[in-house]
Amino acid sequence: MMPWQALPLPACSLAESPRYAHGGWAWVDINQRVLYRLNQHDIFKPKPQNLHTLQLPDEMGCVLPTAKADTWVALGRQGGWLIEGDTCTHQLNAPFDSGKHRFNDGRADTVGRIWISTLVDARSPATAALYCIESGKAELKIADLIVGNGLAFSPKGDSVFLSDTRHKCIWRFDYTVETGELSNQQLIKQYSEGTARPDGACFSADGSYWVAILEGYRLDRFSERGEFIESVELPLAKPTMPCFGGEQGNVLLVCSAQADEKFPNAPGFENISLVACETGFKALHENFADATHLA
Template structure:
């Protein structure tokens, strides 16, 4: 069963994130330059003043937020931001995109051209107070997620319609060459955001297909769940038992958007997810 969680239409909903201590769901409208959430009192939002796209949790009241200019500590009660590190200061034509915390306390973030220029982006890891470049020449970085044990990472380039996987060492750094996990070119599918469930399977939102798809650890397609918005963009697990899947969507690129396009949804995936790891500063 799929339900509307929030009916505010996002131009580019992204960065689905469940804060495990607050038991609160957050997401972004990148092009709307907003961080969004809901509490028992209703919808809330913060104007970020620039493109912001992904978050992780530092403590109960603090998030790490990725934007086009850097990585920031964001204080939820006050909305104040403190910069932790710059991000591609030499590439003002770029912005941040998909990102997620890794189980070893790091935070991975992808960048891309604001006009999706080919191979203009990269994927970085923030760890030990510094930003380290991991992979370059990426057009639209997405699907950043990690196995529960932290020894394998996944990422996609939506423009290439591929999801890769790479082994990680005990400290969370890539320890080998990336290998193709899923190649969606023949199906004409566009891999967007992704998250791993407690069984190690990958849930991928597929832009333009109006669905999320579950791939087993060996890359086989297990199941798909439709949402009523064409541009599914990013999933995450949440809820008190981590048995609900939140999915953002987008109106970007649609000449005739329908009422559900851009809304945020909640569905029953039939499996449980994992607690989002804390980012260590």
């Protein structure tokens, strides 16, 4: 791994859901309701004219690219939205009580189904869930979550990882893409030390699962079978989600929540929300969400 670089990009209250698609990068600030789109490969030297911001109508926890470069699926407290250019259209009502929950973290599978977890605002009771959105319906797949997170499909698309930030654990499932069914749930990691806990995650092309460890100053890497491989230190106290991308596919971007006195970022990274470095790994192509599933 090369040294981490602080990126000269706007500071965020809660930077999340980084994506690389169509030759550019995107991420959201959930708390400030802003979508950032950087329309260039190079994340290290962002050109102001290539950075586009969009004020969002909802607390979007997750944005997903589609096959059209200017069209995104966004999922938030009020349900599912379609973003076309600078226009946001509400498409799907939330399948939960929006006064107590919101959509949080998700991915599309290899055929475009939209998988999305929720969180409980009060962090109790465990009434969050994992849903699959298909043909205008949100089907509950996994119940009894508190903060669903870390959803990622393996390179072959036949396994899925899911974390719960509040339960402080990571599971692995077998996945049958033809039917959209999960099976063989396995607990691969239960975190117990301090407040460090798993947040968002991604796979790289070699089959490594990279998960951000909130309040842990690191990423943890697991094999596709769920075996722990290594920890990678970060200058950020509260990393929220990693993402591989760039023209060569070897750049690793990490978003974070805002640091504080108890969990400060490393010197030189005090007010930084995004860092990146070049790696020896390659990006796994982001599955495109099929936006027609929202309606």
